[in-house]
Amino acid sequence: MTDVLAVRYGDDWIHEVNVKEKQPPTSPTSPTVCPTNFILHYAVPGPKNKWSHHSVTMSHTDPRQVASWVKTIRNYLMGLSHRPRKILLFVNPFGGKKKGLKIWEKDVQPLMTIAGIDTKMLVTERVGHARDTLLSADLSDFHAVVCIGGDGTLAEVINGLVLRASRDRQIDPNNSEADLPTPRLPIGVIPSGSTDTVAYSLHGTTDVQTAAIHIIFGDNTGLDISSVHSDRRLLRLYASMLSYGYLGDVIRDSEKFRWMGPQRYDYSGFKKIVANKGYEGEIHLLSDPCHPATSTRCIKNCTRCLQHMHNSIPDKEISRWLTVRGKFFMVNGANLSCGCSRSPMGFSPHCHVGDGCVDVILVRHTSFFNNIRMLLRLSSKQKTLYDLPFVEVYRAREFTFRALPTLHMQSSNEISNRYLKSSLSVWNCDGEVIDSSNVKIRVHCQLVNVFTRRAQEPVHDRTCFC
Numbered sequence: 001m002t003d004v005l006a007v008r009y010g011d012d013w014i015h016e017v018n019v020k021e022k023q024p025p026t027s028p029t030s031p032t033v034c035p036t037n038f039i040l041h042y043a044v045p046g047p048k049n050k051w052s053h054h055s056v057t058m059s060h061t062d063p064r065q066v067a068s069w070v071k072t073i074r075n076y077l078m079g080l081s082h083r084p085r086k087i088l089l090f091v092n093p094f095g096g097k098k099k100g101l102k103i104w105e106k107d108v109q110p111l112m113t114i115a116g117i118d119t120k121m122l123v124t125e126r127v128g129h130a131r132d133t134l135l136s137a138d139l140s141d142f143h144a145v146v147c148i149g150g151d152g153t154l155a156e157v158i159n160g161l162v163l164r165a166s167r168d169r170q171i172d173p174n175n176s177e178a179d180l181p182t183p184r185l186p187i188g189v190i191p192s193g194s195t196d197t198v199a200y201s202l203h204g205t206t207d208v209q210t211a212a213i214h215i216i217f218g219d220n221t222g223l224d225i226s227s228v229h230s231d232r233r234l235l236r237l238y239a240s241m242l243s244y245g246y247l248g249d250v251i252r253d254s255e256k257f258r259w260m261g262p263q264r265y266d267y268s269g270f271k272k273i274v275a276n277k278g279y280e281g282e283i284h285l286l287s288d289p290c291h292p293a294t295s296t297r298c299i300k301n302c303t304r305c306l307q308h309m310h311n312s313i314p315d316k317e318i319s320r321w322l323t324v325r326g327k328f329f330m331v332n333g334a335n336l337s338c339g340c341s342r343s344p345m346g347f348s349p350h351c352h353v354g355d356g357c358v359d360v361i362l363v364r365h366t367s368f369f370n371n372i373r374m375l376l377r378l379s380s381k382q383k384t385l386y387d388l389p390f391v392e393v394y395r396a397r398e399f400t401f402r403a404l405p406t407l408h409m410q411s412s413n414e415i416s417n418r419y420l421k422s423s424l425s426v427w428n429c430d431g432e433v434i435d436s437s438n439v440k441i442r443v444h445c446q447l448v449n450v451f452t453r454r455a456q457e458p459v460h461d462r463t464c465f466c
């Protein structure tokens with residue numbers, strides 16, 4: 001029964017049973033006509049973590065029996081109080097292959113109508129629109145906020161909701177030590193971006209129908225969110241990935257080629273891999289005793305995330321501070337596995353969605369050949385980055401990064417601004433550029449609730465780390 005999406009009276013009074021329902025002349029529980037059949041809409045799990053919508057028509061000669069069944073199922077569904085009844089939904093028409101609106105019309109709206117979810121839809125018109133709306137709109141009527149977009153759109157929703165909750169509770173988000181409040185409204189993630197790593201990590205697929213079904217089911221899980229501070233200012237909250245060096249350079253460069261669509265990442269990625277730049281830096285991190293390579297995969301009923309949800313993990317006394325210096329091709333703070341269809345294992349396949357940690361993946365500056373090796377690993381369905389000799393992986397609760405040229409400049413004025421600029425990269429934060437090099441990252445354990453029943457199985461199982 002938990003897989004039922006909705007129940008409707010049958011074609012005695014319904015025209016298009018799959019999509020639009022003709023409203024009954026009176027309340028659905030007291031029909032003026034006497035239907036002798038009803039339609040049960042339900043979801044079925046399939047391979048590769050996909051769910052699909054199905055319906056079955058059931059008949060009985062006695063309309064009172066049909067009415068009784070419909071009433072019983074409706075009462076059961078009404079009792080599932082975690083299912084959202086009214087949602088605010090943002091559509092980014094601009095992300096990914098610009099299919100956001102089509103996805104809404106073709107895949108999402110019909111399912112929401114079937115499930116009886118009252119949806120207020122808003123098409124975003126500019127960068128920051130979703131965030132600003134969430135900071136100012138009256139949200140009291142809504143049970144959830146949903147976005148159709150990529151990781152950047154989701155990040156806007158998360159930033160808007162958390163900043164709103166902070167303001168309401170008079171918590172200063174610029175204080176990097178502050179415990180940020182959990183927003184009241186859970187979040188639904190429907191992928192239509194270029195990479196969609198959050199949807200992929202949560203649902204195990206970027207299938208749109210699956211994402212909509214997870215929202216209708218209403219089951220939710222706590223998702224860690226990491227804050228990025230610099231100079232005592234909150235720059236951004238992120239759910240997926242923060243990356244300095246190669247991916248920072250790629251995102252900065254690729255913005256110029258947005259007209260290419262998702263191919264812009266291939267183009268800029270190629271240019272920057274050939275350039276093979278290295279960046280000096282120092283990472284200071286509060287490491288968790290659980291090393292990513294020895295950790296489990298995070299799927300449905302993940303015990304590590306459940307333990308953290310109930311705060312049954314002893315805290316900072318078992319963590320220790322470490323410092324790592326060097327010249328890096330890339331410095332990454334992965335809040336999730338960061339898998340996507342092009343990189344099924346992601347940067348850190350053993351990363352957990354709700355354990356209060358980020359996986360810090362440091363890729364040393366090395367040869368062009370090794371960079372290619374790393375990219376091949378990233379696109380592998382079986383292998384990970386963990387065992388590459390020029391990659392170091394840590395699990396951390398917080399970390400700071402300082403670009404070493406900045407440190408040099410503080411002690412010597414000889415370095416010109418031009419040299420300084422070329423020796424600094426930017427951060428790629430969930431697909432957006434952050435210019436400040438020196439940052440502090442802190443994980444806020446299960447800060448937001450997201451709709452998902454989680455993946456039933458790892459996207460691609462593996463047997464060893466060879």
Ligand SMILES: Nc1ncnc2c1ncn2[C@@H]1O[C@H](COP(=O)(O)OP(=O)(O)OP(=O)(O)O)[C@@H](O)[C@H]1O
Binds near residue numbers: 092093127129192195
């Ligand atoms: N109408 C719009 N015009 C221009 N930009 C927009 C508009 N609506 C939203 N945006 C911005 O587009 C940015 C990118 O969107 P999004 O992250 O959804 O797609 P993407 O970058 O292609 O996908 P991904 O982040 O998964 O790689 C977001 O940061 C958002 O602020």
